[in-house]
Structure formats: C-alpha cells, structure tokens
Amino acid sequence: MCVKYTKKIVFIAVAFALLYSCSTKKDTVIRRNWHSLNTKFNVLFNGKESFKKGVEAINEKYKDDWFQQLPIEPIKFIEDKIIISNSGMGAGFGDSNNEIKKATTPFGIAEEKAVKAIQKHGMNINGIERNNQIDDAYLLLGKARYYEQRFIPAIEAFNYIIASYPFASLINETKIWRAKANIRIDNEELAIESLKLLIEIKKGQEENLPEEIKEQAHTALAMAYVKTDSIQKVKEHLIKATRTLNNKDQGARNLFILGQLYSAENKKDSAVLVFNKLVNFKKAPYKYKIHANIEIAKNTTNDSSRVALLDRMYSLIENRDNKKYLDELYYQVGVLHEANDSTHLAMNAYNKSLKYNGGTKQKTFTYEKLGNLYFKNSKYLVANSYYDSVLQVSTDTLNLRIRRIKRKYKNLALLIKYENLVIKNDSILKIASLSKTDQEAFFQKYIDNLKKKDEEAAQLKLNQQAFGNSFGGNSLQSKSKGKWYFYNSQSLSFGKTEFIKIWGNRKLVDDWRWSSKINTTNSKDSTQVNQKSTRYDLASYIKTIPTDKKEIDTLKLDRNQALYELGLIYKEQFKDTTLAIQRLERVESLNPKKELILPINWHLYQIYKSKNNTSKASIYKNVILTKYSKTKFAQIIQNPNAIIKEEVEVNEIEKTYKEIYYLYKGNKFEETVSKTDEILPKIQNSKLIAKFELLKAYAIGKYKDKDAYKTALEYVAVNYGNTEEGKRAKAVIKQLSK
Structure with a gap:
C-alpha cells in the first residue's frame, strides 16, 4: 500500500516538474535549455524542412530563358502583388481572436511553425529574450513571407530581429534578406545603403565577415543595381560575389550573368574568360556548364577557334547526358558553320536541331535562321514557309523579334501570291497546249x-x-x-x-x-x-483543261501581270536585280498587253543602268525614246541633270502638300498641277513624292481628257507601284479601262 502511494507521489512530482520546466515566465537553466531544444529540434526543424521543400519546388518549377539575361534570383514574382501586414506588431502574427486557417503551402507551414516557436517557446523576460532559438524563428518567418511575396510583413520580421537581437550570429544574414525584400518593393536605394554599411571596409570589417555573407551581400547589391540600370556596378559586385563560390548554385548563376553582361557589351574575350571559368567550376550545376559552352561558341569571333569549338560541340552532342540539350547544341553548330560560310552544313545542323523536342523559343530561332538562309539565296517561297513556322510556333506575339518576322512574312505574302499564280497558270497553259x-x-x-x-x-x-x-x-x-x-x-x-x-x-x-x-x-x-x-x-x-480561247487568253494576261508585279517587287522591295531582270525580261518576251510595254522597258533601263551595263541599258532606252518620245520617262532620260536634290525640310514638304491639297479641294486644278510641278524637282528623295504625283494626276483628271488622266495615273502606278498611292492609281486605271 505504501509502495502504491509512493508511485503516485513520484508521478505527481514529475508532472509538476515538467509543468514547471515548460513555463516561459521564469528564467532558469532548465527552462532555457528545455525550450531551446524543443524549438530547435522540433518546431523549427519541421519549419525549416518545409521551407527547404518550398525552395526546391520553386527551383524545379522555374524555367530559365537562356536567350535573355538571367535574373540574379531565379524566382518569378507576380507584378504589383504586395501584401501589407495588418497586424500592427513587428512580427505580424495577426489577430489571435480571428479563426486561424491551417496552412497548406510549404512556406505557409514554415511560417506557421515559426509563429508557433515564437508564441509557445519565446522567453521574453524583462525585455530580454532568453531562448537563443527565437531569432532563428523570426528569420524563418521573414524568409517564408518573402517567398510568398509578402515583402512588407517580411521586412517587419527582419526589422524585429535587427532591433531585438543586434548581436545575434544571424544578424548579417537578416540584413541581407531585408535588403532583398526592399529591392522587391522598389526601395533599392535603401537596400544599397544598408548593404554598403554591412560590407564597408572600415577597420577591417569586411575581412571579418564570413565568405558566405560577403557572397550573399555582393549578390544582393548586384540585384539592387540591376533595378537602377547601373550595369558597371552590377558587374563590379558580381565579380566580388564570384571570388569564392561557396554557394555552388548562386555562384554558377552569378558567373553566367556576368558573362552575359560582357557579351551584351561586345566584350567577347572577357565573356569567354568568364564562361570558361564556369565550365571549369566542378561544383556548378550542369545546366549552367552546358549553356556556358554554348555561350563560348556564341562569343567566339576568331575563325581558327571555330574549328576547335565545332569539335567541342560535336563531342557534347555525342554525350548521352546531353540528350535534352541537342536542339540547342545543333543550333549552335549551325551558327558556327554559317559563320564559316558553310551554308549546306549550317542548314543540315539547323534541321537536326528541329528534330529534337526542345523549347518553343529555340525552334523560333532555328526556323528564323533557315528562313534567312533561303531568303539570302533568293529562295523566297521556301523562306516564307519558315517564317510562317516561326509565327505558328511562337506564343509571344508582343516580342519585337517576332513582330519583325511577321512584317517580313507579310511583305513576302504578295510575292508568294504572284509566284504561285505564275506557276499555276504556266502549268495549266502547258497542259492545255498538249495533244489529247x-x-x-x-x-x-x-x-x-x-x-x-x-x-x-x-x-x-x-x-x-x-x-x-x-x-x-x-x-x-x-x-x-x-x-x-x-x-x-x-x-x-x-x-x-x-x-x-x-x-x-x-x-x-x-x-x-x-x-x-x-x-x-x-x-x-x-x-x-x-x-x-x-x-x-x-x-x-x-x-478541267481549258479549251476556250478567251479563257486561255485570260490565264496568259493574269500570268503576265503577275510576272510584271514580281519584277517590281524584286527591284524595289527586295533589291534583287537578278530576279527582277528574269521576271521582267520574261514578261517582255511573252507579248504582254501594250500598257505594260513602257513600264517594263523603263524598269529594265533603270536596273541595267544601276549595274553599269550600258549596252543592255541602251536597248531599253532606245525603245522609250523612239516609241514613247512624248512621255515623262523619255523627258527624264533626255534631261538626266535635272535637280533631284531635296532642298526643303520634311515639315516644310508636308506644309506645302497641305497647301496644294487645299487648292485641289477648292477646285483650282490647273494651279494644283503648276504648284506640284514647281515642288517635284526639289523633293525627288522625299517619301512624300508619291502623294504629290497622285494629287497631280487627280487634278489632271478634273480638267483634261481621259487619255491625259490615264497617262498621269500610269506614271504613278509604274514608278511607285509598291506604295499605297501606286496601288490606288492602278485601281483607278482598272476602272477607266472597263
């Protein structure tokens, strides 16, 4: 019986001892150690593990765009989403009377654990915190809020540590995290000031900072200077941040960004040195090393070095571990071959790049390269199909490069239309000419x-x-x-x-x-x-074979008109005189309608004259002077020394055009023509000349006969065929010919 009562007494004593040791109101060695151990190995341990999972998930989810300068911190925050604390307290715990929702995200759980550690194990007695793990809890709290894009509550937590634990071992890390949070809310000047105070060389302060802290501080300063567009300062701090490379992930990223900055400044040699350092950095994540190799190839300008680089690229291609990078590697091989003027090898490499399922953006670059090569070789139809592939694959319609390709594609659309019309009509006419x-x-x-x-x-x-x-x-x-x-x-x-x-x-x-x-x-x-x-x-x-002569004649007329239009497009828009001559000389040999004979001879005369082929130019010149001696084209040939220098400014030309246009609107048609004739010799190089010529043609049509009107319009249609004014003139001529 006595033993039974003894057990009860011991149990009650132990229970009271535990309850006594759990109290956070009394400062004793047992209480401090008990709460410290529970904080570190229970609550904070679980919180840090959850935080680590959250960071790993961000790193796995984040996809770098290797065609752009990488951000220093690989995390994508939603713009304009800044959550302000409503707690009123430094830690920002919220109103305890409100119902607390269970956290579900890794960072939410980490914050929950940090708050629990502070609330249940904090031993703030007489204004002094006796639990040496509470500052860690506040730091975890701030970091979790930072990754949840709650920057202002995060800053509150960091400020609380700095104010309450000025001599804590993690104070420097806290200051760096506070600076990063300030950078995120566009307080980069404040961040720069605080970080400079941290690493300022004064009485050997920087030498006393741990290398890891110096790396973090210089990386954060580089982030801040990116926001202020101070590229030289960014480079300066990235160089300092990459001296030691204790953090392999951030260190490799800093090296890559530094190389990109040198490349953007066209300092190719410096860029290659940095990327080589990254390639030789054994601990660097492989994605940085493989892309550093690609960047070395991009930044090499020496012809002799390209041979060695091609060998390196091919050895990387043969490595099975690089299977997911084959599209990028083959693309870069193509670029190197293209730089060596090995067009066939370049095309072969680009086509191999397309075979592998890489990123969408990589495909757009590869399609564009192939399109440009075909365009350069005057294979416009094939080039257009590749530009179309770029537009089909790309989702970034606001990108300036994609918009430029889209304009190029649209410019080729009319050419493709006419080329297809010529091919189709030629085929039909050929079959129609065969025997049954x-x-x-x-x-x-x-x-x-x-x-x-x-x-x-x-x-x-x-x-x-x-x-x-x-x-x-x-x-x-x-x-x-x-x-x-x-x-x-x-x-x-x-x-x-x-x-x-x-x-x-x-x-x-x-x-x-x-x-x-x-x-x-x-x-x-x-x-x-x-x-x-x-x-x-x-x-x-x-x-389906046409037999009616009228139908066959229509096919011929349409084909001839398309050949003429192609000649103009190649001459004026693409400056491809070879193809322009081919199309114009062919249509000349096909007995075109009489309206095309003069413009065909005029354009061929201009082309051969520009090529200094006087014998050929004379043939077409003589046709114009003998058969069309009264036209304006003949006058230009006979008076080659006419004033063509533009003597007035663009704004004055616009003002003059408005004045003449008001004369036309006021039914003063003869005065409109005379005033236009006065200004035309002075604005031959102006972009507005087509407007003046069309206005003059309209005025002639108001007081002269139909033939004079048609002749004036034909001059506009022939000389400015690819402009809006030229197209309007053609439309009016078509109406007059009915």
Missing part, C-alpha cells in the same frame, strides 16, 4: 502515282493502329502486353472501321484495291468510295 493523247498520258501517270501514295498511306495507318502501340501503350493496346493485334478486340474493331472509312466494304479477294471489287450492299460505304474514286477518274481531269 499527251494530256491523257500525263493525267494517267498522275493518277497512278496518286493511287500508290494513297495505298501506302492507308497501309501505314493500319500498321500503326495494329502494331505501332504494342511498345508504347495507349487506348488501342491490349492490357495483356505482347499478344497479337488480332487478339485485341478493341484494336481490331478500330482498325476495321478505319479501313472501311478509307477503302469501303471490300471483299476478301485478290486485287481488292480496284473499285470494281467494292461491296455495293452497303450504300453509305459505296457513296463514300465513289466520291473517293473520282480522284482516280481520268475523264474528270481531262474536263
């Missing part, structure tokens, strides 16, 4: 090739449906792997349906592909196949 027997032979060969392709495509589709997924596993694959296709009822049913859709309901006989083998019992299938069989009907193709 030759026409039938031509289309029969076409039908035979079409059948072969259709059969191959259908067989390939059936093979893919039947066997293609036996290795990958989709909805058609049997759950029992390795079994034959025909044992899978779902795959069999799907394949049968697709076969009937393509070929109709065929009997199981030899030569099942022939239309005579169709099972006509199924009227729906029969209709489908009959519609399909018209693709193989020779008579249906023969019917």
Whole structure:
C-alpha cells in the first residue's frame, strides 16, 4: 500500500516538474535549455524542412530563358502583388481572436511553425529574450513571407530581429534578406545603403565577415543595381560575389550573368574568360556548364577557334547526358558553320536541331535562321514557309523579334501570291497546249502515282493502329502486353472501321484495291468510295483543261501581270536585280498587253543602268525614246541633270502638300498641277513624292481628257507601284479601262 502511494507521489512530482520546466515566465537553466531544444529540434526543424521543400519546388518549377539575361534570383514574382501586414506588431502574427486557417503551402507551414516557436517557446523576460532559438524563428518567418511575396510583413520580421537581437550570429544574414525584400518593393536605394554599411571596409570589417555573407551581400547589391540600370556596378559586385563560390548554385548563376553582361557589351574575350571559368567550376550545376559552352561558341569571333569549338560541340552532342540539350547544341553548330560560310552544313545542323523536342523559343530561332538562309539565296517561297513556322510556333506575339518576322512574312505574302499564280497558270497553259493523247498520258501517270501514295498511306495507318502501340501503350493496346493485334478486340474493331472509312466494304479477294471489287450492299460505304474514286477518274481531269480561247487568253494576261508585279517587287522591295531582270525580261518576251510595254522597258533601263551595263541599258532606252518620245520617262532620260536634290525640310514638304491639297479641294486644278510641278524637282528623295504625283494626276483628271488622266495615273502606278498611292492609281486605271 505504501509502495502504491509512493508511485503516485513520484508521478505527481514529475508532472509538476515538467509543468514547471515548460513555463516561459521564469528564467532558469532548465527552462532555457528545455525550450531551446524543443524549438530547435522540433518546431523549427519541421519549419525549416518545409521551407527547404518550398525552395526546391520553386527551383524545379522555374524555367530559365537562356536567350535573355538571367535574373540574379531565379524566382518569378507576380507584378504589383504586395501584401501589407495588418497586424500592427513587428512580427505580424495577426489577430489571435480571428479563426486561424491551417496552412497548406510549404512556406505557409514554415511560417506557421515559426509563429508557433515564437508564441509557445519565446522567453521574453524583462525585455530580454532568453531562448537563443527565437531569432532563428523570426528569420524563418521573414524568409517564408518573402517567398510568398509578402515583402512588407517580411521586412517587419527582419526589422524585429535587427532591433531585438543586434548581436545575434544571424544578424548579417537578416540584413541581407531585408535588403532583398526592399529591392522587391522598389526601395533599392535603401537596400544599397544598408548593404554598403554591412560590407564597408572600415577597420577591417569586411575581412571579418564570413565568405558566405560577403557572397550573399555582393549578390544582393548586384540585384539592387540591376533595378537602377547601373550595369558597371552590377558587374563590379558580381565579380566580388564570384571570388569564392561557396554557394555552388548562386555562384554558377552569378558567373553566367556576368558573362552575359560582357557579351551584351561586345566584350567577347572577357565573356569567354568568364564562361570558361564556369565550365571549369566542378561544383556548378550542369545546366549552367552546358549553356556556358554554348555561350563560348556564341562569343567566339576568331575563325581558327571555330574549328576547335565545332569539335567541342560535336563531342557534347555525342554525350548521352546531353540528350535534352541537342536542339540547342545543333543550333549552335549551325551558327558556327554559317559563320564559316558553310551554308549546306549550317542548314543540315539547323534541321537536326528541329528534330529534337526542345523549347518553343529555340525552334523560333532555328526556323528564323533557315528562313534567312533561303531568303539570302533568293529562295523566297521556301523562306516564307519558315517564317510562317516561326509565327505558328511562337506564343509571344508582343516580342519585337517576332513582330519583325511577321512584317517580313507579310511583305513576302504578295510575292508568294504572284509566284504561285505564275506557276499555276504556266502549268495549266502547258497542259492545255498538249495533244489529247499527251494530256491523257500525263493525267494517267498522275493518277497512278496518286493511287500508290494513297495505298501506302492507308497501309501505314493500319500498321500503326495494329502494331505501332504494342511498345508504347495507349487506348488501342491490349492490357495483356505482347499478344497479337488480332487478339485485341478493341484494336481490331478500330482498325476495321478505319479501313472501311478509307477503302469501303471490300471483299476478301485478290486485287481488292480496284473499285470494281467494292461491296455495293452497303450504300453509305459505296457513296463514300465513289466520291473517293473520282480522284482516280481520268475523264474528270481531262474536263478541267481549258479549251476556250478567251479563257486561255485570260490565264496568259493574269500570268503576265503577275510576272510584271514580281519584277517590281524584286527591284524595289527586295533589291534583287537578278530576279527582277528574269521576271521582267520574261514578261517582255511573252507579248504582254501594250500598257505594260513602257513600264517594263523603263524598269529594265533603270536596273541595267544601276549595274553599269550600258549596252543592255541602251536597248531599253532606245525603245522609250523612239516609241514613247512624248512621255515623262523619255523627258527624264533626255534631261538626266535635272535637280533631284531635296532642298526643303520634311515639315516644310508636308506644309506645302497641305497647301496644294487645299487648292485641289477648292477646285483650282490647273494651279494644283503648276504648284506640284514647281515642288517635284526639289523633293525627288522625299517619301512624300508619291502623294504629290497622285494629287497631280487627280487634278489632271478634273480638267483634261481621259487619255491625259490615264497617262498621269500610269506614271504613278509604274514608278511607285509598291506604295499605297501606286496601288490606288492602278485601281483607278482598272476602272477607266472597263
């Protein structure tokens, strides 16, 4: 009985001892150590683990754009989302009377644990905190709020540490985090001032700072100077931050950004030195090292160095670990070959880059490179298809590079339209000129090739449906792997349906592909196949060949007009005189309508004159002087020393145009023409000259006859065909010709 009472007394004593030691009101060694241990190894441990998971998740989710300068801190915050504390207290715990919601995010849980540590284990006795882990709890609280984009509450937590624990071991780290939070809310000047005070060299202060703190401080200063666009200061602090490289992730990132800054300033040698340092940094994450190799290739200008770099690129390509970087590596190989004028090798490398599933942005650069190469070689149709691919792939429609490509694509659209028209009409006219027997032979060969392709495509589709997924596993694959296709009822049913859709309901006989083998019992299938069989009907193709002379003449006229327009586009818009000559000389040889003869000769004269080919230029010059001696074109040839120097400023030209335009609106048409004739010799190099010429033509049309009006419009249409004024003149001429 005595033993029983003794046990009770001991149990009660132990309970009271535990309760006594848990109290945060009395400052004793037992209480301090108990609360400190519980804070460090229980509450804070769990909070820091959750915080670490949150940071790891951000790093995994964040995708760097290697075509742009990387941000120093790899985290993307939502703009204008700054949450202000409503607590009124430095720590910012909120109103304890309100219902507290359970945290679900890693940073929310970390903050929750930090608050719990402060509230349950804080031993603030007579204004002095006796638990040496509470400053860690406040730092965790501020950092968690920082990553949740609650910068002002984070600053409150950091300020509380600095004010309450001025001699804590983590005070320097806290000051750096407070500076970063200030940078995020555009208080970069305050951040710079506080960080300079931290690392200021005064009585050997900086030498006493741990290397890790110095790295963090200089990195934060670089962040602040990025916001102020002080690039030299950014470089200065990145250089200091990368002296020791204790933090392998941030150190590698700082080196990469430093190299990018040198590259942007065209200091290629300095950039290469920095990127080489990164390549040789053994602890650096691999993504930085592989992109540093690519940047070295980008920044090398020495021809002899490119050979060694190509060897390096190919060795990286052969490394299996670099599979996910192959699109970027092959692209850079293409750039190196292009720099060496090895166009064929460059195209080959760019096409290989496209084969690998890399980033969308990389594809846009590769498509653009291929488009530019074809454009340079005057293969505009092919170039346009690559520019179209850029626009199809890209999602960043506001990007200046994409907008420039879009403009280039639109400029090529009219050229493509006319080139396709010429190809189409040439083909039709060629077939129309054949004998009946030759026409039938031509289309029969076409039908035979079409059948072969259709059969191959259908067989390939059936093979893919039947066997293609036996290795990958989709909805058609049997759950029992390795079994034959025909044992899978779902795959069999799907394949049968697709076969009937393509070929109709065929009997199981030899030569099942022939239309005579169709099972006509199924009227729906029969209709489908009959519609399909018209693709193989020779008579249906023969019917499409034009036989009417008027229709054939229209095809010729349209083709000739397209060739003329192409000549103008190549001459004026693309400055491609070779193709301009080809198109214009061809249309000249095709007996064009008389309205085109003068402009064709005029443009060919101008082209050959610019190429200093006097013999050729004389041929077209003589045509104009003999057959069109009274035209303005002949006058220009006869008076080559006319004043063409622009003698008035652009704003004065605009003012003059307005004055003349008001004369036209006031029905003073003759005065409009005379005033225009006065100004035209002085503004030959002005962009507004087409406006004056069109206005003059309109005025002539108001008081002279139809022929004079038409002649004036033709001059505008010929000389300024690609301008808005030229297009309007063409439209009016078309109306007058009806």
